[in-house]
Amino acid sequence: MPREDIAFQTSDNVTLRGWFYTPEASSTTPLPCLVITHGFSAVKEMNLDVLAARFTCSLPISCLVYDHRGFGASDNQPSAPRQEIIPSLQCSDISDAITYAQGREDVNKEKIGIWGTALSGGHALYVGAVDRRVKAVLSQVPVVSGWENAQRLARPGNVAELNHLFQEDRLARAAGKPAGTIPAVDLNPLAISALSLPEAYEWLAGYSLYKNEVTVKTIEEFRAYNPSANIHHISPTPLLMTVVENDDLMPTDLALAAYARALEPKELQLLPGSHFSVFGPNFEKTVERQVDFLKRTLLA
Template structure:
């Protein structure tokens, strides 16, 4: 495996930075490319390199892995805050990442795949339906319905206060004040946070000791989650092959919501069920099972030779 640090410009002139992985063996012909991106506030260092290394060691493909705008090594637009997650911006940036991949001489521009996990698992469904340059979609433990997800994550007796925070933040931003921020995780479940599940706390607090992840997002990011319905067009992904990986006991991206969304997808589609919860898709006993299944799917639909 060979790793190259790369950067590309988005359509609104923001610099996105990431890694480009290629197999160790040299190839005289352009390779298929899998564009990969992480979930809510997560950075590329949080196991995406492990997946990319696995895929490029098993298959004749390259992988483009990047940080979303405003996170990790990527810039944000001048005058806009860091740590803000606006789905329409992130999905647009994914399409720009596809354009960058297609522009490389070592990439087969007609064989671009998309891999997204968690929040970006939802993005993969949205972009996979609307950007027809994509030849295969892998959606891992995806957020499929932001409104329903919000209602599951936020205790009913906390919602009114959250709505007040949204209103206050909009008024303050309109008056020129900095955006309101919220922790992504909090050890105390009674304190407001974006991802108030025990496994979210364990995952992100562990990674915070290993990389430059910051425990904050803008309040607007939470409001944007509630209005986002990434599986709205899932039936329009076809005839592009779709693989959805769902955890049996997922409480962050609830299992039943993902299965309902998958039922609306058209063929060709494949469902992979993994034991455990949301974050067990990334590492531990599940990793080899998960990555091997995804690699076989990629072998059939992206890395095959004509």
């Protein structure tokens, strides 16, 4: 599929970089556009190219894919550390990506959808609830409550240790020292890391472009993030939530409880398997359902 390297500015003047995909067959009319962002600490080269190519191969649609600020090819504020995730800023950047898409002559500005997975699956729920320009929301294995999610991932004694780490990092940064960092994933279940499950390490660390590091503040921000608080406000925008039955990373029961609070029109795709199966054995089923959803909503 045709792919263009793109860059756009956020509302606070950060340059984000990515790709703009279009179908092979040229169109004389502006096409709907799907904005696609990756999950916790991942970069666009980790399957988002495959995903965008599939969507544009299957549908008369364009796809905007980009790296979050401070990750991959995207810039960050000069005073801010790289590898730091501030959910509110990432959500704001999604809205800025929508604005960029709407400003393109080849995009139908009235037909913009958003797609997110894991952490950005939570972003999709948040942005879909507050940005009324969004006409379709696809949320895949999402974070729905950072607080509850963090409690599930914590080992005994880990919470007190993390609270102390947050305090020390705040003091150090206030004194002008560099931001503290921890591994995003670690095979040692006793080590301090963001995602301590082996499946997270195996999937994320398997990519050569992946940098296994996030700031300490990232974990504090994650714990405070509650992206599903306004899930009932997504309506009347159509919502498709993809959930797997054995998700230990973004717990299944939390996602299902959040889905129950969403209003119609909504659809649930419940698949067997674990968190990363949506990029593995469940990839075909997941994408087929998402293509069908987009055909019936964004392209209707």
